[in-house]
Amino acid sequence: MKVLIAIDSFKGSVSSAEGSEAIASGIHAVYPDADIAQVPLADGGEGTTEALVLATGGRFVSAEVSGPLQEPVSATYGILGSGRTAVIEVAAACGLPLVPEARRDPLVTTTLGVGELILDAIGQGCREFVIGLGGSATNDAGIGMLHALGYRFYSERGELSSFGGQALADIRRIDASGAHPLLKECSFRIACDVNNPLYGPNGAAYVYGPQKGASQAVVEQLDRGLESFARTVLSELGLDIGSLEGAGAAGGLGAAFAGFLQGRLESGIGLVLDVVGMEEKLRGADIVITGEGKLDGQTSMGKAPLGVASLAKQHGIPVIALAGGVTKEASALNEVGVTSYFSIVGAPISLEQAMDPANARDNLRRTAEQLFRLIRAVK
Incomplete structure (x- = not known):
């Protein structure tokens, strides 16, 4: 038997x-x-790191990174048995449970720590990434993560962008020249089981903003920022992140991974079954x-x-x-x-x-x- x-x-x-x-x-x-x-x-959400590490005889790695409020948090990710693939759940660095309920505000929460985890894994020799989206406290379209990876975002006045969803509407110029050189050797598979666009009635802000602490007025502000950012990305880099299915996942991290890092958005369970x-x-x-x-x-x-x-x-x-x-x-x-x-x-x-x-x-x-x-x- x-x-x-x-x-x-x-x-x-x-x-x-x-x-x-x-x-x-x-x-x-x-x-x-x-x-x-x-x-x-796991289905690509909570527990994906543990499941894939155990299934492949891998190991867990802990790193101190910037949390959603830019305060230090200890985040754990996995390296699979091959030693080349890292598994990162974005919630480990920017998850909603990391923010006290009274301080939940997607205008200021950032994905900076997600980028820091990616850098740590690159330093460990990983060039392949499995990313679990979901459970984020953020709505910043991934600009925090991208900042950690060397991208820079500027306003019309030439000022360096701040963090959080509040920064999106002011971004007019994107400088990718400082992006980490090893990103060109990296591939990203993204576990994403939602098809929300980046902005609009079914976008990141309207659908997920309220559970992250956004009032109706803030939801509208965030949505305008996401739409503005998509226009800037299209004009600056020629990337149409606004129309991608799944772009609105994890407060726009889906757009950042698919557009800036050429990540492949996949069914969570399909991805997991393939990896194991x-x-x-x-x-x-x-x-x-x-x-x-x-x-x-x-x-x-x-x-x-x-x-x-x-x-x-x-x-x-x-x-x-x-x-x-x-x-x-x-x-x-x-x-x-x-x-x-x-x-x-x-x-x-x-x-x-x-x-x-x-x-x-x-x-x-x-x-x-x-x-x-x-x-x-x-x-």
Whole structure:
């Protein structure tokens, strides 16, 4: 019996690695000699660094960088087993949790620390980057990050730009001559599962600004700044960042990566599955276990379990999906590769009890054991 376990984290409860260990324990109680491969997963958002580092035998690196308020923060990123690829979640350097609620203001928060992390990774020998967008406290179109990488932005009066979304409307000239020379050797793959443009009603400011602390007046100011900046980039560099799908991700970091750094915006789970070599790991598997905290309509639109199930279906491998909660919309997963799905919660309990890490691990172990008892009985 060869089993592949590839689950996302049960957010707020257990990590992908912890959940996988619990499931493996349950399987081994029934099949002591089972060949079990564990591949920690993420969908490009929170937990991507940990999942990819563990899946490739890489290492974690911590660096002190500028936080969203330009105060020092300790941020962790990963270097994959190859030693050439860095995995950076932008939230590690400019995430919303790094800003006290009373100080959240996308007019001033900056992505400077993201650029500093990239520089640190370049210094470690990395030339390939996997970037997880999401969870940022910023709306600066990436000018902070680009400043750290050597780009300079100037007003019509020739003054060096300040930081934050407030600076965008005044930028009239861009000097790329000081960009770090090794950037030409670097490639960027960007995990981005939103298609918001940079500005407009569906852009970065209107859709995400309020959750970052922006009032309606500030949202309108930020949107005007993003549109103005896009015009300047087009006239100065010939880059049309305004019309790119996904440009508005992470307060415009999508535009900065895709435009200035020639990054490729990709489906988060598709990127992760490619990096961990999931298709190769599936070969020879008799059954696949996937899952996440909740299986619902969102799962069937591109999250980790769907990505795993879709690949397994191509190889004719049955897939069991486990989750803390399951909604009726999850039935769509049966059409795209999930053979069957189950909730691991065996009795009516509170959400707090269900998410207790010890309970979640025990429920995963118990459910896996019972499922494989059934599999053994019918074989």
